[in-house]
Amino acid sequence: MSFHRDGRRPYRRDDGARRNERIRVPQVRVVDDEGNQLGVLPTNKALDIAREKGLDLVEVAGKADPPVCKIMDYGKFMYQQQKRKQEAKKKQTVIQIKEVKFRPKTDEHDYQTKLKHIRRFLSDGDKCKVTIFFRGREIVHKDRGLAVLERVQEETQDIAKVEQSPRSEGRTMNMMLSPIKK
Incomplete structure (x- = not known):
């Protein structure tokens, strides 16, 4: 947990989607790394399946009931998102x-x-x-x-x-x- 510079209240750094232990709901709808639906599972069981495969459990639709989580490599996912943003930025034209x-x-x-x-x-x-x-x-x-x-x-x-x-x-x-x- 991070704190303000002056040591007061802690604040939460939001670096994207919740993943692994940060998912604190009892049940989640799980989609595996190949896109197959595994159904609604207890969060700890879904986390075990993800760890078995050496991947992360990432919440993709937090507003759904139950939240939808996908088993994926989170680092690779963030890298691809960053690349997509850079490509979109290249294609846009700035008129001065x-x-x-x-x-x-x-x-x-x-x-x-x-x-x-x-x-x-x-x-x-x-x-x-x-x-x-x-x-x-x-x-x-x-x-x-x-x-x-x-x-x-x-x-x-x-x-x-x-x-x-x-x-x-x-x-x-x-x-x-x-x-x-x-």
């Missing part, structure tokens, strides 16, 4: 949101460079947030910022769709682009 910031007075060369970055992000499968940042009195010319966003939208329409249309928030104006699935 990349942000590219413009100013209303962004020069043509800088604009083209940032546009290349946007196209690269979208072709990699990431979403792209295009932001126009207004400083000082530039806020009066929101139409210039909107023109930049519309130009970006036109020049990326072959690979992106607008997920969130241009909208203004304080000193910024932004829109969200997401890649078109092929």
Whole structure:
């Protein structure tokens, strides 16, 4: 049994299913290592059968009446579960949101460079947030910022769709682009 660091009350570490002596019900429904039903048996008899085979008695359905236990190699079972989780994690794709910031007075060369970055992000499968940042009195010319966003939208329409249309928030104006699935 484990204790808290400061020595107070004990706590139970839950490392998965109950197994062997941790199963404290009088009777369990037993499934052997080959998948055959052995029926409802007293827990100590089921534990003896598992030990004879050199395996563990693992509770697989604790809410059932009586609980269902399976005779298996618990270490191997946990290893396989861990492998399945890793495989599932490999297959999932994480979509990131990349942000590219413009100013209303962004020069043509800088604009083209940032546009290349946007196209690269979208072709990699990431979403792209295009932001126009207004400083000082530039806020009066929101139409210039909107023109930049519309130009970006036109020049990326072959690979992106607008997920969130241009909208203004304080000193910024932004829109969200997401890649078109092929």
